[in-house]
Structures are given as structure tokens and as C-alpha cells.
Amino acid sequence: MEQVAKSSSVSSRRISKGVELSRVFPVDIANREAFMLEHEPSRITVEDFRQLLMSCVLSGASDVTIQSDMQPRAEIHGILYRATRKPWSPSEVDMVLMEVYGGSNARTEINGMKVLDFSYELNLEDGSKQRFRVNAIGIYGRDGKGVEITLRALPVKTPDLAMVKLSNIELAALKPKDGIIIIAGATGSGKSTTMAAITRSQLEDVDHPVKIVDIQAPIEYTFRDVTNAVRGSSSTIGQSEVHKHIPNFAEGVRAALRRKPNIINVGEARDFETIHAALEASLTGHLVYTTTHAGNVPDAVRRLLSVFPANERDARAFDLISAMRFLMVQHLVPRIDTPGRIPVREYLRFTPRLKEKLVAADINEWPSMLIDEVHGRIENIGEEDMCQSLLQVVKPLYSKGMISKNDAFVLGGLAAVDTPPQGEL
Structure with a gap:
């Protein structure tokens, strides 16, 4: 007693x-x-x-x-x-x-x-x-x-794939063997949550154990509920917090290369040193995930390129395209039919066909070329090509009365609201 x-x-x-x-x-x-x-x-x-x-x-x-x-x-x-x-x-x-x-x-x-x-x-x-x-x-x-x-x-519980509403097709594109994956969006768009759900799925994959180095500022998800609950998985994750364990993201990536990881998570690609280090890691056989702030696919590429010095931009642009595997931009849109928000995503897979096309063009032409790719305005689409525009997602959500006209217009443009929601005349 x-x-x-x-x-x-x-x-x-x-x-x-x-x-x-x-x-x-x-x-x-x-x-x-x-x-x-x-x-x-x-x-x-x-x-x-x-x-x-x-x-x-x-x-x-x-x-x-x-x-x-x-x-x-x-x-x-x-x-x-x-x-x-x-x-x-x-x-x-x-x-x-x-x-x-x-x-x-x-x-x-x-x-x-x-x-x-x-x-x-x-x-x-x-x-x-x-x-x-x-x-x-x-x-x-x-x-x-x-x-x-x-x-x-x-969240106390690490988010899973169902929580972030990622399909199996999208997940497969987000889990290549190597290269760099970019998850972009505005502050509060759920980038870190989506990245955590992907990491969780990798830790829970018993048949393909991996060593993950996770570099964050600060650490948001500890994954303890995942690593403590998994039975039979030998995957492991080591987390470092910027300004607590390491001085910056770039140093964390460089140190990660000496730790023999399979996957490196970089909380945010915000400067030249970090992006350069992430590219080097991805070009040497590692799978690198990172986030950046952007509203659509072309803007994300433009933002990443803008941090490079002018005299290095062309060379680094080709490194970026060589390393890129998948770029996804995410928005969280308030629902009007029920409390909560719904993820809206634009994405593009960087296939060999697309990479060859970009490499053959001037980098100033890339944004318009990427717009055409995302919106499907190209010929000779291959089976491995994969793209989705914001308009493709927003228009049906608006027509079903799930999101407002203003949000549909802001994300998808006039074409997203040219058909009234169900029930409206």
C-alpha cells in the first residue's frame, strides 16, 4: 500500500x-x-x-x-x-x-x-x-x-500513410532506391507530417530494413511509438537537432555520410550549403528527403536554383536534375462540408525522358517546360511518367462541395470554378 x-x-x-x-x-x-x-x-x-x-x-x-x-x-x-x-x-x-x-x-x-x-x-x-x-x-x-x-x-502518435492520405502509387514514387525527393509547400502545409509518415512506413517495412539519419530543426517526431512497437524490424533511426546536436543542416548531412546510412532526412533545404550537401549525398548513392517552401512544382525548382551563385548555377542545375526523383508540392485546404482540412498535392516524377529534355534546354526555359509537364501538355508520355496538377485535384473537390470557391480559384485558377458545386445552379 x-x-x-x-x-x-x-x-x-x-x-x-x-x-x-x-x-x-x-x-x-x-x-x-x-x-x-x-x-x-x-x-x-x-x-x-x-x-x-x-x-x-x-x-x-x-x-x-x-x-x-x-x-x-x-x-x-x-x-x-x-x-x-x-x-x-x-x-x-x-x-x-x-x-x-x-x-x-x-x-x-x-x-x-x-x-x-x-x-x-x-x-x-x-x-x-x-x-x-x-x-x-x-x-x-x-x-x-x-x-x-x-x-x-x-501529434503524440507518429502519422501514418492513411492519416496523410498518400496512395500506394504516390508512395511508390516517393520511395526510390536513391536520389533526392523534395516535398514543398508553405508553412503549415503539412510537409513535415507527410515526410514523417513516409519515414514511418520505411521503419515498419520488415522485409527491407534501413538505417535512417534524421536531421531536424527542431525534432518534431521522435518515432519512439514506431520503433518500440515494431516486431521483427531491424531498421533504425538516429536523430540530430540543429543548434542542439549539430551546428547546421549542411554539417549534419556531411556527418551523415560517415555513418553509412541508407536514407538521410534533411528538415529543410534553406541555403546553398545544405542543398549542395544534400545533392552530394544523393549523387553518391543515398536516398535524401528534404523540404522547401514553394507553391507549385516550377516554383520549387526555381527556388532551389536561386540559392546557387551565378557562376555555379548551370553546373548545379544539372546536378539537381540528375539527382531529382520526385517533387511534390502540398497544400492543406479547409473543408466546408465538415470540420478539418484536406491535402491537395501537385507532383512530378523526374524520369529519364524529362531529364534529357531539361538538360538539352536552357535553364531559363525550365519553369515553362515544367508547367507543360505538370499539366500534361506534352506528347509521347511514357508509362513511367507521373504528374498531377493542382487543377486536377481542386476541381473535383469544389464540384463535390468539399472546398470553397475562393480556395479552388486560388489554387486551381478559373478553370477550377467554371463548373458550380453539386446542388448549385
């Missing part, structure tokens, strides 16, 4: 105090209000912040934004709601910053014009952890030194 009481006491101490008060709160769509504290104190404490944050998660929020002198905002199914009745003062936001960063030097770092990317986690009552990806940056405030903290809630 004494032992049980002792264990219970230890367990309660491990819980992040405040989360036990969290619950699902109603959402007022008309007024864009989703107040996450039933009784708001005159001054917010760490426990209040934890309660609010976990209540946001339970209420379906994907992101929470906290700014000096502003009411916190919760993004639920793609819509922003005010999450408290009163604004949070600069000192309250500084308290939150210290809590999530884990030290008092966060404010000093931000005052030094640094952008902080890190992770934060809450210990829940059932013994599990709720993890968050956090970005903290200086903004204009009352005294000119405000702070914005953005917290992205990460």
Missing part, C-alpha cells in the same frame, strides 16, 4: 502542473472566439499557460500564437480564434518565453536579433508527452522590444 502511494506521488510530480485542468472548450465561429481559460486571472502564471496550451490542443488547435500586448490566438482547422479575453502583458509573455525555452537567456538571444527554433513538451497525466515545435522572434512592441512565440502542436 505504501509502495502504491509512493508511486502515485512520483507520477503526480512528473505531470506538468496545470495540464490537469485543461479540457475541450467551445468555439464561437461567428465571433472568432475560443476562450481556453474559464477563469482568467489578473496575471497569467506558468500553470495558466500550460492549461491554455493543452486546452488548445484538446480543442483541435494546430498552432498557438502568443504576442506581447495581444490576446493569444489559436488556429483551429485553419481559422484563427482569440484564445483569451484579455491581452497578455510583455512580462507575462517573457514568462512564457522563459518557460518554453527552458532558460532566462532567451530574451537576451532575441534582443541580439536571433530567431529561436526549438521544441517544448508537456508531461501529461497518462504518462505520455505532448510535444510542440516552437519559434520565437522579436517584434515591435510597446517599448519596441516585443516577442512573438508560435507553438505548433505535434
Whole structure:
């Protein structure tokens, strides 16, 4: 009996105090209000912040934004709601910053014009952890030194293929033997979630065990639920976090080459050094996955090429095309028929035919050529060719009344809305 009481006491101490008060709160769509504290104190404490944050998660929020002198905002199914009745003062936001960063030097770092990317986690009552990806940056405030903290809630369970709605055909194209796979999209489009689902499927493939090196900033998915649950798989994953275990992505990729991996995941291809290192790895027989910010396939290629110095652009462009296997651009579109969002994807497989065609042309012609490829405006399509435009996906979703006319128009253009949804005249 004494032992049980002792264990219970230890367990309660491990819980992040405040989360036990969290619950699902109603959402007022008309007024864009989703107040996450039933009784708001005159001054917010760490426990209040934890309660609010976990209540946001339970209420379906994907992101929470906290700014000096502003009411916190919760993004639920793609819509922003005010999450408290009163604004949070600069000192309250500084308290939150210290809590999530884990030290008092966060404010000093931000005052030094640094952008902080890190992770934060809450210990829940059932013994599990709720993890968050956090970005903290200086903004204009009352005294000119405000702070914005953005917290992205990460699923406790590693996403699977069903969750991200990837078909078997798409998955096969996303899992070649070697080369580079690009998953592009805007911030919040689910790039990391899709990449994690692919990684999960690789770890769970008992017949084809692999060693994966995962480089992130910060680490969003630990894959522990996958590696602890798999029986008979000898796959392994080693994760490194930028600014915690390694100085940058490029150094992480270079170090990965000495670890004899089969697969290298690079959280984001954001600069010349990272893209160069990823290309080198993919051209030496490794399979490399990475993400970038872009709205469509031609823009993604243009963005990757833009980071190369002018005197190296042509040579690196050919390296990129040689290494490229599949490029997918993803958007998450709010549904109007039911709560939630639906993934909309444009993609293109880089086949030998397409590569030869691009290599024979000037790189300035590539964007228009890629547009023709994505939209199927070419002849002599082979069996291995694979492409899909945003219009192909958006138009039927709009016609079925699943997405709005505005979203269909923005993504697919006028052709996506030239036929009214079912039920409209």
C-alpha cells in the first residue's frame, strides 16, 4: 500500500502542473472566439499557460500564437480564434518565453536579433508527452522590444500513410532506391507530417530494413511509438537537432555520410550549403528527403536554383536534375462540408525522358517546360511518367462541395470554378 502511494506521488510530480485542468472548450465561429481559460486571472502564471496550451490542443488547435500586448490566438482547422479575453502583458509573455525555452537567456538571444527554433513538451497525466515545435522572434512592441512565440502542436502518435492520405502509387514514387525527393509547400502545409509518415512506413517495412539519419530543426517526431512497437524490424533511426546536436543542416548531412546510412532526412533545404550537401549525398548513392517552401512544382525548382551563385548555377542545375526523383508540392485546404482540412498535392516524377529534355534546354526555359509537364501538355508520355496538377485535384473537390470557391480559384485558377458545386445552379 505504501509502495502504491509512493508511486502515485512520483507520477503526480512528473505531470506538468496545470495540464490537469485543461479540457475541450467551445468555439464561437461567428465571433472568432475560443476562450481556453474559464477563469482568467489578473496575471497569467506558468500553470495558466500550460492549461491554455493543452486546452488548445484538446480543442483541435494546430498552432498557438502568443504576442506581447495581444490576446493569444489559436488556429483551429485553419481559422484563427482569440484564445483569451484579455491581452497578455510583455512580462507575462517573457514568462512564457522563459518557460518554453527552458532558460532566462532567451530574451537576451532575441534582443541580439536571433530567431529561436526549438521544441517544448508537456508531461501529461497518462504518462505520455505532448510535444510542440516552437519559434520565437522579436517584434515591435510597446517599448519596441516585443516577442512573438508560435507553438505548433505535434501529434503524440507518429502519422501514418492513411492519416496523410498518400496512395500506394504516390508512395511508390516517393520511395526510390536513391536520389533526392523534395516535398514543398508553405508553412503549415503539412510537409513535415507527410515526410514523417513516409519515414514511418520505411521503419515498419520488415522485409527491407534501413538505417535512417534524421536531421531536424527542431525534432518534431521522435518515432519512439514506431520503433518500440515494431516486431521483427531491424531498421533504425538516429536523430540530430540543429543548434542542439549539430551546428547546421549542411554539417549534419556531411556527418551523415560517415555513418553509412541508407536514407538521410534533411528538415529543410534553406541555403546553398545544405542543398549542395544534400545533392552530394544523393549523387553518391543515398536516398535524401528534404523540404522547401514553394507553391507549385516550377516554383520549387526555381527556388532551389536561386540559392546557387551565378557562376555555379548551370553546373548545379544539372546536378539537381540528375539527382531529382520526385517533387511534390502540398497544400492543406479547409473543408466546408465538415470540420478539418484536406491535402491537395501537385507532383512530378523526374524520369529519364524529362531529364534529357531539361538538360538539352536552357535553364531559363525550365519553369515553362515544367508547367507543360505538370499539366500534361506534352506528347509521347511514357508509362513511367507521373504528374498531377493542382487543377486536377481542386476541381473535383469544389464540384463535390468539399472546398470553397475562393480556395479552388486560388489554387486551381478559373478553370477550377467554371463548373458550380453539386446542388448549385
